[in-house]
Amino acid sequence: MRKLSPIHGKDLVRILCNKFGFQAIRQKGSHVTLTNDTIYVTVPLKEIRVGLLGVILRDCNIPREEFLKEV
16 A cells, blocks of 8 residues: 655545536635635645645545545
8 A cells, every 4th residue: 555645735636626526716925725615625735745635635534545545
């Protein structure tokens, strides 16, 4: 199994919106709030390290293996 690696926030937003059905509902400063009508998650538009990436994926109910297929 591959490990998670740091990713830029813009890339994460693009992946979550295009592959996992999330949509951006607002942006305030350097943070974008995404939703899929049941889950709300805020993603910073900077480099996201592995720890925060794991927390965001857990909050979105996305398994790591499924996310790594899309990266």
